[in-house]
Amino acid sequence: MFSLFRTQAVANAASLLSIPSKLIPQSIHNKVLLEGLKRVFHEALEDGDFEFLQDRWLKVSINDIGLSWMISFDDGNLIVSDKPQQQDVSFSGCLNDMVLIAGRKEDPDTLFFQRRLKIEGDTELGLEVKNLMDSLDLDSLPKPVTQTMQKLASFVQQGLVEQPLQTSVA
Numbered sequence: 001m002f003s004l005f006r007t008q009a010v011a012n013a014a015s016l017l018s019i020p021s022k023l024i025p026q027s028i029h030n031k032v033l034l035e036g037l038k039r040v041f042h043e044a045l046e047d048g049d050f051e052f053l054q055d056r057w058l059k060v061s062i063n064d065i066g067l068s069w070m071i072s073f074d075d076g077n078l079i080v081s082d083k084p085q086q087q088d089v090s091f092s093g094c095l096n097d098m099v100l101i102a103g104r105k106e107d108p109d110t111l112f113f114q115r116r117l118k119i120e121g122d123t124e125l126g127l128e129v130k131n132l133m134d135s136l137d138l139d140s141l142p143k144p145v146t147q148t149m150q151k152l153a154s155f156v157q158q159g160l161v162e163q164p165l166q167t168s169v170a
Contacts, residue, residue, distance in 0.1 A: 057086065
């Protein structure tokens with residue numbers, strides 16, 4: 001019974017989340033993302049590890065729920081823009097795959113070669129972004145954040161295993 005619920009939840013998560021995500025103003029999405037990034041990458045920001053994004057723009061899109069963000073770095077601070085910018089590199093994929101990456105249940109390289117994660121634009125910049133994400137020590141995050149990411153990713157992974165779903169990028 002629970003496995004059927006999990007399979008259905010994983011299969012329908014994007015369609016269920018796309019409606020409320022469209023009702024929330026982009027400025028609120030941006031603010032929440034910015035605060036989350038500041039907390040997650042606190043050490044990297046202090047160490048200047050984001051300088052490679054100075055005057056450059058990263059676009060991150062979750063295609064199946066219709067969300068995207070523009071991220072940059074200026075004068076020691078991360079920026080999440082409300083306005084469309086010319087991106088230098090973009091990462092895009094579906095919700096389930098992004099959850100799997102965040103919870104370290106799937107490797108971005110694997111998803112890229114399976115065409116489930118799309119990376120376009122400046123490949124050197126994309127590699128720097130990927131390497132920064134890979135260098136993040138999950139143990140340095142607050143335990144509730146780490147546990148939530150890992151449990152959610154396990155939930156998605158198990159739901160996909162129980163009934164394989166098509167998760168390719170459109």
